[in-house]
Amino acid sequence: MHQNKKSLIRNDWSRDEVVSLLSQPFNDLIFTSQQIHRENFSPNTVQLSTLMNIKTGGCPEDCAYCPQSAHYDTGVDAEKLLDLNDVLTQAKAAKEKGATRFCMGAAWRQPKQQDLEKVMVMVEAVKKTGMETCVTLGMLSDKQAKDLKSAGLDYYNHNLDSSPEYYSKIISTRDYQERLDTIENVRQADINVCCGGIIGMGEDESDRAGLLLTLANMPTHPESVPINMLVQVEGTPLKDTDKLDTINFVRIIAAARIMMPASYVRLSAGRNEMSDEMQALCFLAGANSIFYGEKLLTTDNPQLEQDKLLFDRLGIQSSQH
Ligand code: SAM
Numbered sequence: 474m475h476q477n478k479k480s481l482i483r484n485d486w487s488r489d490e491v492v493s494l495l496s497q498p499f500n501d502l503i504f505t506s507q508q509i510h511r512e513n514f515s516p517n518t519v520q521l522s523t524l525m526n527i528k529t530g531g532c533p534e535d536c537a538y539c540p541q542s543a544h545y546d547t548g549v550d551a552e553k554l555l556d557l558n559d560v561l562t563q564a565k566a567a568k569e570k571g572a573t574r575f576c577m578g579a580a581w582r583q584p585k586q587q588d589l590e591k592v593m594v595m596v597e598a599v600k601k602t603g604m605e606t607c608v609t610l611g612m613l614s615d616k617q618a619k620d621l622k623s624a625g626l627d628y629y630n631h632n633l634d635s636s637p638e639y640y641s642k643i644i645s646t647r648d649y650q651e652r653l654d655t656i657e658n659v660r661q662a663d664i665n666v667c668c669g670g671i672i673g674m675g676e677d678e679s680d681r682a683g684l685l686l687t688l689a690n691m692p693t694h695p696e697s698v699p700i701n702m703l704v705q706v707e708g709t710p711l712k713d714t715d716k717l718d719t720i721n722f723v724r725i726i727a728a729a730r731i732m733m734p735a736s737y738v739r740l741s742a743g744r745n746e747m748s749d750e751m752q753a754l755c756f757l758a759g760a761n762s763i764f765y766g767e768k769l770l771t772t773d774n775p776q777l778e779q780d781k782l783l784f785d786r787l788g789i790q791s792s793q794h
């Protein structure tokens with residue numbers, strides 16, 4: 474445990490403590506998270522990241538939520554890795570529209586060397602636009618993480634998705650430890666870690682606490698913590714999972730803010746199904762980043778105009794380059 478200049482950074486949360494945090498009276502929880510948010514960040518500023526799927530579908534993994542898994546019939550066809558020019562055109566457009574980070578996703582279990590080299594060229598080119606770069610390519614060896622660092626990569630996204638206990642109910646083709654190993658390789662390569670999870674997969678309160686405490690008990694907190702609300706996609710095993718109590722989703726955002734005071738907490742997938750009021754509660758609870766752009770990877774995200782209008786109504790500004 475050490476004291477940073479603003480909030481106390483802890484790495485010793487217990488599950489009981491997190492469960493009781495999550496079950497506090499809502500007003501108490503939000504009051505604390507808003508206080509911590511203000512100690513660490515400008516309260517009315519939200520960072521914008523734009524996502525691009527650079528390699529769609531045909532993934533050998535069986536993640537039960539994912540429309541890009543080859544195990545499920547979701548209507549998402551497998552495509553090849555996109556060309557540098559297509560990626561760069563979209564990156565420049567994203568910057569033009571106000572994004573400060575460009576995140577490139579690939580539906581791989583782990584990149585092959587020849588593909589990694591192509592992605593490194595993309596990272597170098599996108600970085601030259603002045604935006605921060607992020608990629609999410611599946612598992613990485615320590616050498617692959619170092620190669621990405623040498624290309625200038627700023628962030629690597631690799632989510633834990635759920636608690637260690639619930640994980641095996643969602644994915645059978647890899648285990649939790651492999652996720653943790655990749656995150657460690659990214660950390661050792663001195664790349665910023667973007668790591669979060671998905672809420673609404675049928676997990677219980679203890680699993681949500683387990684996800685949060687695994688993130689917050691890392692020796693260094695992920696710099697960026699995406700909290701996704703499951704997008705239920707036809708053809709995936711998780712389609713028709715019981716719908717989440719949206720207030721409980723806001724509680725997860727608040728707990729993430731309290732437990733990881735200096736990290737960016739991103740209100741990630743699922744915004745297209747959230748009301749403006751629910752998103753406003755998430756920002757109040759301490760979310761300070763979103764995916765900005767009309768598509769996530771394969772599913773829809775709010776229209777840019779809709780997000781601009783919401784920010785105007787809330788007096789929120791986006792962070793500047
Ligand atoms: N294949 C790589 C991997 O799994 O790390 C990178 C791409 S993968 C699509 C990135 C993340 O997107 C997943 O870890 C998961 O958290 C999120 N995701 C995928 N499908 C989702 C869905 N239907 N709803 C919410 N989040 C989803």
Ligand code: DTB
Nearest residue numbers: 578609699741742769770771772
């Ligand atoms: C993250 O945590 N969420 C993003 C990004 N990291 C790669 C992906 C969301 C995907 C939602 C389903 C889809 O569009 O395919």
Ligand code: SF4
Nearest residue numbers: 532534536539542580
């Ligand atoms: Fe593949 Fe990533 Fe989708 Fe899992 S989440 S099926 S690893 S693309």
